[in-house]
Amino acid sequence: MTATPPDFDADFFRSALGRFATGVTIITAETCDDRRPVGLTISSFNSVSLQPPMVLWSLSNTASSLRHFLQAERYVIHVLAATQLHLAKRFAHGPQAARFAGLALQRAPGGTLMLDDPECAAWFECCNLTQHEAGDHLIFIGQVERCQRNFNQPLVYHAGDFDLTPSTEPLSND
Numbered sequence: 001m002t003a004t005p006p007d008f009d010a011d012f013f014r015s016a017l018g019r020f021a022t023g024v025t026i027i028t029a030e031t032c033d034d035r036r037p038v039g040l041t042i043s044s045f046n047s048v049s050l051q052p053p054m055v056l057w058s059l060s061n062t063a064s065s066l067r068h069f070l071q072a073e074r075y076v077i078h079v080l081a082a083t084q085l086h087l088a089k090r091f092a093h094g095p096q097a098a099r100f101a102g103l104a105l106q107r108a109p110g111g112t113l114m115l116d117d118p119e120c121a122a123w124f125e126c127c128n129l130t131q132h133e134a135g136d137h138l139i140f141i142g143q144v145e146r147c148q149r150n151f152n153q154p155l156v157y158h159a160g161d162f163d164l165t166p167s168t169e170p171l172s173n174d
């Protein structure tokens, strides 16, 4: 099947996608060669399968952490709570060392490096099952080996911003 070319530009597409509210996650792993922590903020997380338990997320082809996530045997997906906005911002840019500076880390039961932060609304330790090329992103499918959750209010991302405050005015970049 061949798709017809879009009749909209990238900015309009981004704005339309922004109408879909998501949660926010931080995904962590370790570099294979020297075991340095890598992590980034990701909102493209979603469920795939209940049995076996599988999830997905997509990573830009231009992300500097791409090769590390391609090589990682496992990663941990942390679902952020509303109180963790500062972490969502911190893990969206800058050097990897600065993202982890001063943060407590621990090992998930399967050995994967993860944040030691009880505020996370949930976490999923995943086997790095497959990756699929899709346009300018790579879709990662993870098979969940262990997970945990609490009932903290989740952090929400919508229209390029971090809350769902009703607004009649478009947000910047919306």
Ligand SMILES: Cc1cc2nc3c(=O)[nH]c(=O)nc-3n(C[C@H](O)[C@H](O)[C@H](O)COP(=O)(O)O)c2cc1C
Pocket (backbone or CB within 6 Å): 024, 039, 040, 041, 042, 043, 044, 045, 058, 059, 060, 062, 063, 064, 065, 066, 088, 089, 091, 092, 093, 094, 157
């Ligand atoms: C709320 C939010 C959601 C994001 N979701 C994604 C995503 O789903 N996929 C992605 O590739 N980048 C996403 N990003 C951007 C990445 O976090 C950012 O490009 C990344 O940290 C760059 O790191 P790196 O180049 O060192 O790998 C998101 C950023 C924010 C603030």
